[in-house]
Amino acid sequence: MESAYIFGLNQKKLIRTNNITVKYGEIEIKFPNINLDYGGQLLIIGKSGSGKTSLLNILGGLLSAESGNILVNDIDIFSLSNKKRDKFRGQQIGFVFQTPHFIKSLSVNDNLKFSQYMSSKINQSKIDMLLKKVDLNHLKNASIQNLSEGEKQRISIIRALVNQPSIIFADEPTSALDDNSCNNVVDLLTNLSRENNTTLVIVTHDKRIKDKFPNQINLNDF
Amino acid sequence: MIFKLAWRNIITRPLSSGLSAVLLSSSIMVIVLSMLTMKQMKSKFNENANKIDLVVGAKGSRLQSVLCNVFHIDYPNGNIKLNEVGFLFKHPFVKSAIPISLGDSYKKHRIIGTNPNFITQIYNGSISKGNFFNEPLEVVIGANVAAKLKLDIGDSFSGSHGIEESTHDHEDFPYRIVGVLSPTGEIIDQLIVTSLESVWQVHPHNDKKGSFDLKTAEEHDHHSHDHKSEVSENNKEVTAVLVNYNSPRAKFSIPGIVNQKNALMGAEPAIEIKQLLDLIEPAVNVIYVLSLFIFGLSLFSIVVTLLNSMKDRKYEISMMRVGGASVRLIFISIILEGFFIGLLGSVSGLILGHSIMGIMARFLNLKYNYQFSGMVFDSLELVLLFVTILIGMTAAIFPAIAAYRLDISKTLKNKT
Numbered sequence: 273m274e275s276a277y278i279f280g281l282n283q284k285k286l287i288r289t290n291n292i293t294v295k296y297g298e299i300e301i302k303f304p305n306i307n308l309d310y311g312g313q314l315l316i317i318g319k320s321g322s323g324k325t326s327l328l329n330i331l332g333g334l335l336s337a338e339s340g341n342i343l344v345n346d347i348d349i350f351s352l353s354n355k356k357r358d359k360f361r362g363q364q365i366g367f368v369f370q371t372p373h374f375i376k377s378l379s380v381n382d383n384l385k386f387s388q389y390m391s392s393k394i395n396q397s398k399i400d401m402l403l404k405k406v407d408l409n410h411l412k413n414a415s416i417q418n419l420s421e422g423e424k425q426r427i428s429i430i431r432a433l434v435n436q437p438s439i440i441f442a443d444e445p446t447s448a449l450d451d452n453s454c455n456n457v458v459d460l461l462t463n464l465s466r467e468n469n470t471t472l473v474i475v476t477h478d479k480r481i482k483d484k485f486p487n488q489i490n491l492n493d494f
Numbered sequence: 495m496i497f498k499l500a501w502r503n504i505i506t507r508p509l510s511s512g513l514s515a516v517l518l519s520s521s522i523m524v525i526v527l528s529m530l531t532m533k534q535m536k537s538k539f540n541e542n543a544n545k546i547d548l549v550v551g552a553k554g555s556r557l558q559s560v561l562c563n564v565f566h567i568d569y570p571n572g573n574i575k576l577n578e579v580g581f582l583f584k585h586p587f588v589k590s591a592i593p594i595s596l597g598d599s600y601k602k603h604r605i606i607g608t609n610p611n612f613i614t615q616i617y618n619g620s621i622s623k624g625n626f627f628n629e630p631l632e633v634v635i636g637a638n639v640a641a642k643l644k645l646d647i648g649d650s651f652s653g654s655h656g657i658e659e660s661t662h663d664h665e666d667f668p669y670r671i672v673g674v675l676s677p678t679g680e681i682i683d684q685l686i687v688t689s690l691e692s693v694w695q696v697h698p699h700n701d702k703k704g705s706f707d708l709k710t711a712e713e714h715d716h717h718s719h720d721h722k723s724e725v726s727e728n729n730k731e732v733t734a735v736l737v738n739y740n741s742p743r744a745k746f747s748i749p750g751i752v753n754q755k756n757a758l759m760g761a762e763p764a765i766e767i768k769q770l771l772d773l774i775e776p777a778v779n780v781i782y783v784l785s786l787f788i789f790g791l792s793l794f795s796i797v798v799t800l801l802n803s804m805k806d807r808k809y810e811i812s813m814m815r816v817g818g819a820s821v822r823l824i825f826i827s828i829i830l831e832g833f834f835i836g837l838l839g840s841v842s843g844l845i846l847g848h849s850i851m852g853i854m855a856r857f858l859n860l861k862y863n864y865q866f867s868g869m870v871f872d873s874l875e876l877v878l879l880f881v882t883i884l885i886g887m888t889a890a891i892f893p894a895i896a897a898y899r900l901d902i903s904k905t906l907k908n909k910t
Contacts, residue, residue: 375814
C-alpha cells in the first residue's frame with residue numbers, strides 16, 4: 273500500500289519523503305510518504321515498535337534508511353557527506369528527547385552557547401530572549417546538573433530553537449511528565465515553533481496530546 | 495568553546511583526572527629532580543676537577559684525596575712532608591704547585607692553610623674588602639662565610655680542631671679577619687683561608703701524629719703537644735699540593751714520579767671524578783627507569799580515565815552529535831582533554847621538581863659546599879614538557895576513537 277500525507281497548501285514543502293523503509297533483522301518497516309509545509313505541525317503516533325523513533329531519526333539524518341529518500345528543504349540529506357550532514361543538522365534541525373541530556377560540565381548558558389557554536393552562529397541575545405520567554409533567565413549561569421527535570425526539558429526546547437532551525441523533531445517529549453508539565457511543554461513547543469516559524473514534528477504514544485494537533489499520522493495503520 | 499569544554503570536562507572530574515595528572519606529575523618531578531641534581535653535580539664536579547691537574551697527598555684513597563683537597567667534602571688521607579714535595583715547586587713541567595694544609599674549621603667552614611695563589615690562581619678569587627693575609631693567624635673569608643656568620647674585617651674567632659665534628663677549640667690562637675673575598679659561586683665562598691704558617695703555629699706537632707686527626711676526639715691527643723713550640727723546617731707538613739702542568743708531557747711524567755715515592759700519592763681529579771660519576775650514573779639510571787615506569791602507569795591511567803569518562807558521557811556525546819557536532823569535533827575535544835591532563839601533569843611536575851630541588855639545594859649546599867639551586871633550567875625540560883603533552887594526547891586517541899564510533903541512534907534509543 274502506498275500512501276501519501278500532504279500537509280499544507282504550499283507547493284514548496286519543507287519535508288518530502290518517498291518510500292522510506294527500515295530493516296531490523298528480518299523485519300522491514302515501511303513508512304508513509306510525508307509532505308509537510310514550512311511552519312507546519314505534525315504529530316506522529318503509534319504504539320511501541322511501530323517505528324516512530326526510527327522514522328524521526330531517519331528524518332533527522334541520524335539513521336540511514338534501508339531504501340527511499342528524504343528531502344529536507346529540497347536537499348536529499350543522505351546524499352550529503354557525513355560532515356555536511358552534521359552541519360546541516362546543526363543549522364536546520366532541532367531535537368527534543370524524552371530524557372534531556374546536556375553537557376554536564378557546562379552551565380545552562382554554555383550548553384546553549386555550545387549548540388550555537390556547533391552550527392557556527394553564536395548569538396547570546398537569542399539565548400537571553402529564549403530564556404526570558406520560559407522564565408529561566410535566573411538559571412542562566414547555573415550548573416545544568418542542578419536543574420529539575422521540568423526545567424531541563426524547557427531548556428532542551430530552547431536548545432532546539434537557539435539556532436533558529438527550520439524543523440524541530442521531538443521524540444516523546446511529554447511521556448515522562450505529569451499532566452500539568454505535559455501541557456506546559458506542548459504549549460511551549462507549539463507556541464515557540466510557531467513564533468519562530470519553525471516546523472514541528474512530534475512522535476509520541478502519549479494520548480494526552482492527541483487532540484492538540486490537527487495534522488497526524490498514525491503508524492499503527494501501516 | 496571547544497577548549498572550554500575540554501577544560502571543564504577535566505575539572506569537573508577532579509578525582510579521576512587528578513589521579514592521572516598526579517601520576518604524570520610525580521614521574522616528571524622525579525625525572526626533573528634527578529636531571530637537575532646530576533646536571534649541577536656534574537657541572538660543579540667537572541668544573542672544579544678541571545681546575546687542578548694533580549693532587550699530591552698522602553697514600554690512601556685517591557678519590558678521598560680529591561674529594562678532600564679539591565672539593566673539601568671528605569677527610570684527608572693524612573699529611574705529607576713539605577720537603578718531600580719540594581721538587582714539584584721547581585719542576586719545569588709544573589706551572590703552579592700550591593700547598594694546602596687542613597685540620598681546623600670554624601662553625602663547619604674549613605680553615606685552609608695555603609698561600610694567596612690558592613685564591614687567585616685556582617678560583618680567580620679577589621678581595622672585595624681588606625687585604626690578603628700577611629702575618630700568621632690572619633685570615634680572609636669567603637663571601638658566604640661572611641654573610642652567613644655575619645663576620646667582617648677586624649673580627650676574631652678561634653678555630654675548632656677537626657672539620658665537621660669539632661674535638662676542641664684552639665682558644666690560644668684566635669684568627670683575625672683581614673679580608674673578605676668577592677663571591678664566586680665556587681667552593682672558595684665557603685672557606686676560610688689563611689697562611690700555612692698559621693696552621694703550623696696552631697698545630698706544631700703534626701709531624702708526630704702524621705696527620706691532623708680530623709675525625710674523632712679519641713685519635714687526637716691534645717695535651718701531648720705544646721702549641722707554643724715552633725715547627726722545624728724538616729718537620730713542616732701539608733695535607734696536599736695542588737699541581738697544574740704547563741706541558742702536556744707532565745701528565746705522563748709527574749704522576750709517575752710522585753707515585754714512586756713511598757709517602758706520596760698523586761690523584762688526577764678529572765679521572766677520579768669521572769669514575770665517581772660513572773659509579774653514580776647507574777643509580778640515577780635506575781631512578782630514570784622507575785620514573786618512566788610511573789610515566790607509563792600515568793598514561794594507562796589517562797586512557798582508563800578518559801574511557802570511563804566516555805562511558806559516563808555517551809548520552810551527552812550523542813546529544814552533541816545530534817546538535818551538529820562533527821565526529822572530528824568530538825575527536826578533537828577528547829584529544830584536548832588528554833592535552834590538558836598532559837599539560838597539568840607536566841607543568842606541575844616541573845614546578846614540583848624545581849621546588850624540591852630548591853629545598854634540597856639547602857641541604858646539598860651544606861653537604862657539598864656548592865651552590866646548588868632550584869632555579870637552574872635545562873633545555874631538556876622543554877622537550878619533556880612537549881613529549882608529556884604529546885603522550886597525553888596520544889593516550890586520548892583510544893578513548894577518542896571510542897567516542898568517534900559511538901552509534902548515536904542506538905545510544906539515544908536506549909535512553910530517550
